[in-house]
Amino acid sequence: MPVAFRLPLQVFFEREARHPRKAFLVQPIGDGEVQTLTWGEVGHQARSTAQWLRARDLPPGSHIALISKNCAHWIIADLAIWMAGHVSVPLYPNLTADSVAHVLTHSEAALALIGKLDDWPAMAPGIPNGLPTISLPLCPAGDFDYRWADLQACPPIQDNPEPAASSLATIVYTSGTTGLPKGVMQTFGALGFAATRGTELFGLGEGDRLLSYLPLCHVAERMFVELASIYTGQTVFFAESLDTFLTDLRRARPTALFGVPRIWTKFQMGVYSKMPQKRLDSLLRLPFIGKRVGHKVLAGLGLDALRIALSGAAPVPEALLRWYQRLGLDVLEVYGMTESCGYSHVCRPGQQTLGWIGPPCPGVEVRIDAVGEVQVRSDATMLGYFKDPQRTAETLTDDGFLRTGDKGEQDAHGCLRLTGRLKEIFKTSKGKYVAPAPIENRLAEHARIEQVCVVGDGLTAPIGLCVLSAGSQDRQALRGSLERWLEQVNQTLDKHERLRQLVVVKDSWAVENGFLTPTLKIKRTVIESTYGAQFQLWSARSESILWQD
Template identity: 85%
Template sequence: MPVAVRLPLPVFFERETRHPHKTFLVQPLGGGEVQRLTWADAGQQARRAAQWLRERALPPGSHIALISKNCAHWIIADLAIWMAGHVSVPLYPNLTADSVAHVLTHSEAALVLVGKLDDWPAMAPGVPHGVPTISLPLCPSGVFDFSWADLQACASIEDDPTPDATALATIIYTSGTTGLPKGVMHSFGALGFAATRGTQLFGLGEGDRLLSYLPLCHVAERMFVELAAIYTGQTVFFAESLDTFLTDLRRARPTALFGVPRIWSKFQLGVYAKVPPRRLDRLLRLPFIGPRIGRKVLAGLGLDALRIALSGAAPVPEALLHWYRRLGLDVLEVYGMTESCGYSHVCRPGQQTIGWIGTPCPDVEVRIDPDGEVQVRSEATMLGYFKDPDKTRETLTADGFLRTGDKGEQDADGRLRLTGRLKEIFKTSKGKYVAPAPIENRLAEHARIEQVCVVGDGLAAPMGLCVLSQAAPSEARAALQGSLERWLQQTNATLDKHERLSRLVVVNGVWGVENGFLTPTLKIKRNVIEATYGAHLHAWSERTEAIVWQD
């Protein structure tokens, strides 16, 4: 029997009534101090802010922007916007002023709520003239038109508003691996559909704990943290900063955690910085002692209470999945897109087949078109792209399937394996097509390769551009080079002849969000990498060494 879809605000009101004094949000304030907000606290503050928004007399369904790093008042502000009858438009907290201007102008934002940020002065010039700004708690100093205190001076709204399921709830701007970000429109019904069904997959409830650290403006964190907490009653802990991340993780001791592959890899590298890989491997192999060592490693990371570990945004190297399994933790892969509320495929506990993502989520239809593209359809599919009907028609088929742009295949049990991106496939000068993603996943299993991008459009053979981990410089160059050469040979042995890499190039510097090489969800921006290194590619391709070190 189909499960009835529950909408976000009514579910929040139920929680507010059922356990008003239970802790909902735990916010670090610095210096080891934290603020604990109950469901009643969050509801009361959201209701007062909603009343203030209503008093602005904006047209119903106005677009209200929210620019902030993850914090308790991100979620409270989102609820207030919905309670006031408006649409929330979250922005990434590290955009340039030009990008801020583009999103605020394109989305027709009427107001901007500004929260916890690292460099608001650099972003502030992007706010269009005449658009009022409101400072949230933890907001950096600056000149704002209104403060959160102004909003809290209002009386609370007296009703429990329930927007129609078809009403627009949010516009989520994609992180933009190529070109300008697109505004993905989602209804309350789509959010409710994904949250209602998604939260039933893992048996999480009011005694569970989440740590929020990936951008809440991204669909994955929005669904797995904000909406999952509302629908299950979990407590949400927030990370204060990168410097305090492990402390925050140990404080929260989450029972469920969503990460991207680079996060899981960084945990591993952190362990290897303290215990050499070979020594840890020997210890884990010991009978009786091995499992205890695994539990100790997880406890040191703050992951000892973890029951559900999920990874998305990109495939996880198989060697990394095996490593966590040896520690006693199954990292389960999930698959989804902003355009599908992140709700598409997930690996269920106890059903993991490494190399395959998992089966479709409940009530998701999947098909593979003749070109190998994965297409999905469910009630979580977007309404379309804001002010871009042409792109919407290009992305949604006539019968309502979402074109994911991913190539993939299904096994007899419906498990999905991704084999590359349609638009990332390039052609070498020999006329052969190469899908870079599977090769990158294989290369990334090397303990000293932190990031890798396979390029080769117009070259005689593809090559891999690599960023090494922080631990690599401590090794002798000759030993490291020998290790990379052997890894290149092993990788090439698994590839078809036209896919084999001519060499690996170890590039200088790092690929980060701050310098534009990664999206805020840590996906590589291929166009930026190709533009940065494009002038060197042909010269590198003519070198004879298997491993080239950038000067």
């Protein structure tokens, strides 16, 4: 039986009419100043932009690219593209010129809106010749064909267009952990289904606040910030930059926040940089005092008003979840994919079991196939990959289930636990298969291991490559700490999974140097190609802890 849901523009028009003077988007504009845009102002700017787009006489359903960091006009531009009857194609704001050229060419973009960016000169060569560009507010200096002021000079459209649920709304390009990005096609119906049902889970409303800082072009931020704010009426605060992130967070004091595991780890490390771990842990164990200390720590981070804290995109170390629990905050795991609008499984408040993500979201069917792959089906499932029927057929089963590529298991209540990625599983030279993700998750619980990648294809035993967080501990003391930790972790693993050694690499793994995706997940192919020539040499060494020369 079809599930009732509302479509994104329909909900936006209702809010625009009902509370036009209510604050919607709060944008930093530099020097500590912010600009607050109301629902009515957002509607007016989007409608004027839609009028300008309509005047281009583009074929209905043309693909319009959006290249910008998170900002108020990212959302305004997205709404305008939809109002004009077109399809939005968002790009990550830190792509190389080659990647920009690939996405714009592959998506057949007819226009490109350029917004807030850190390194436009490095991206600009990727704009194909002849592709018209439009500058949004806060855009970098450059030679653009049209300016935002040109668009705002147009009279706003007066109608309330409502595209059909089956119409294509957006093409979301994946972050490319396994190769070239794929263009995931999502309809208005899929977005509306996921947003309608997803926002019902947490009881958020017009008095709540969000902070937008993860890339809006990623499905998680698109759903949890853009769509969730439209469907619930929340106010969205934007982060200005990494340097001002904590200031932005304290200003927003969000009541709901989505983060990837590395963000939650960064918060913890920031706390430890101001108070030694042992002292804080001792204080948190004290009756009465511990609760006050936990609240003070959260207040210092700007997290004291949080009611809903979610983490997704990668597994979270259980020790990290327990640490937040001691502070008085339950960080709930969520699981989804771009291909399912990020809508699949989520832990419900008050029902957390560490190590398990939670039950399926309403309207999601789940099955585990013969090899242990998690497969899901719902009205949020993609149409397919743009111009790639072969990959579409490989990813969607004949009966409409999405092959996630994740191995997992369910308990008696339908809660999901992931046990690895099918494509990440490798075989040692002894013929034994190893799933790296659970081991990495365990290793990452060490306070100084910031990032870790377990490799071992063709080796006698796996090894772990790790990047350490900044700290003052001398190498010898750190070696002893890592040796003890490696021994402790190995005792929890099957014999064929046990690591021969940990290698501390000298590089930092970041988005900018290609080691991480824009959503801060490690790119295994890049790590393996960078260090692969040394795997056998390291494996032949007798030491359990090595530092890269």
